[in-house]
Amino acid sequence: GFRPVGRVAEEPAGGGGGAAPLLPVLVFVGLNSLGTGAVQTGVFFLLREAYGFSAGANFVFGVFLYASYIVGALAVGPLLRRWTSPERARVSARGVLLALVLVQAGLSLLPRTASWLGGGGAPGVWVMWTVGLGFGVLTGMMWPIVESFLSGGRRGRTLSAATGKFNIVWSAAVVAAFWLMAPLLDGRPLEVLTGLAVFQAGSALCLRWFPRKPGRFLESAPEPHPAHWARLLRWFRVLLPVGYVLCGTISPLLPSVIGRLGVDTGWMTPVASAWVTSRVVVFAVFERWHGWHGRWWMPVLAGGGLVGGFIATVAAPGWVASHAGSGTGVAVLIGALLLFGTGHATAYVGALYYAMELGDAEVEAGGTHEALIGVGYGVGPVLGLGAVGIAGAQSGAAFEIWLIVLALGVTGLALTAATRQRPSRI
Secondary structure, three states: OOOOOOEOOOOOOOOOOOOOOHHHHHHHHHHHHHHHHHHHHOHHHHHHHHHOOOHHHHHHHHHHHHHHHHHHHHHHHHHHHHHOOHHHOOOOHHHHHHHHHHHHHHHHOHHHHHHHHOOOOOOOOHHHHHHHHHHHHHHHHHHHHHHHHHHOOOOHHHHHHHHHHHHHHHHHHHHHHHHHHHHHHOOOOOHHHHHHHHHHHHHHHHHHHOOOOOOOOOOOOOOOOOOHHHHHHHHHHHHHHHHHHHHHHHHHHHHHHHHHOOOOHHHHHHHHOHHHHHHHHHHHHHHHOOOOOOOOHHHHHHHHHHHHHHHHHHHHHHHHHHHHOHHHHHHHHHHHHHHHHHHHHHHHHHHHHHHHHOOOHHHHEHHHHHHHHHHHHHHHHHHHHHHHHHHOOOOOHHHHHHHHHHHHHHHHHHHHHHOOOOOOOO
16 A cells, blocks of 8 residues: 555646545545555565565565656656646546556556467566556556545545545455455466456446546645644654555565465465554544544554564564464564554554644645655665675575664664654653
């Protein structure tokens, strides 16, 4: 999940109308979020099983995957304005969305097509580079447009309710993708993408109920709030990208971590799904219960969950397993991932809520915000490559220590900005 709800760069003059029906939007989100789980997060398992990618190779792939996402997210606003300008009245935001999802479906079929043309067997690794880079750009463009259909024409509690349902749907779909991948990883890993094409093509049917353009963005004047809410927003603005930096470090590493613990191939992605599962639970709880509003324990929970979960995840296959056995290592890993997912979701919800409540249009600018999330993701694999370079290995105690040191160093630098104005109470 890269997607905090935002709004694509300003809609062309004269566009818009009523809000898009929520149910078709959520179904579209759910079907396409399977791609987020399978490609943007789960692709590292596919690469390990199909091509024997090591942790270092996965880190390299992650850098380019997330960089291409940034390119798409930054380009979508200017391109959409150009494509849907009055001079091109036949082109609509809905039409652009249709083209994006159909091209993604075509990319998903590329491994099967290349294998068929090559006489069977796994296609060359260039196919996965093409799929990864293509997905990065296309999804970077797609999600800000989807978010504009979700938020356009909604305000206040209506927007908040739609946002809560959106978060639950996309995060649950990522969990589903991890479990659906499991039976295919052992022997037919690239068939995951073939199945994904069916869901992507099917999601295009939902666009029948979308308006041609997102509804007009209804901005409400910010209401007065306690003064410390601005400080909470400052903390969450730091914690959110920190969470994605740590997530970008963990995601390429997880196949190696889980493999070293001796987990069967068919159970790798279900084990890895622990952190995205806890994220769904947190989204659901905070969507129904609002007692966390204005509370200082929220950033403490977010930061503690992220840092503690990250350290335990990295240490599980080495220090924990060597001292307590692989079974204990697996249990610690699952607990660490649950903790990390809790911290990640808490940071996400807090950053989004306070940005919306305090009327911050900058954070709600979908393409820019998506690009910032992509930057956070992209820094993670760079840290992994740095640890490989310093330790001279892709696993082992030295690698784990350096990875933790580098990740915590970046986290510390980021949190220093927030501590310039310390919370007055917790």
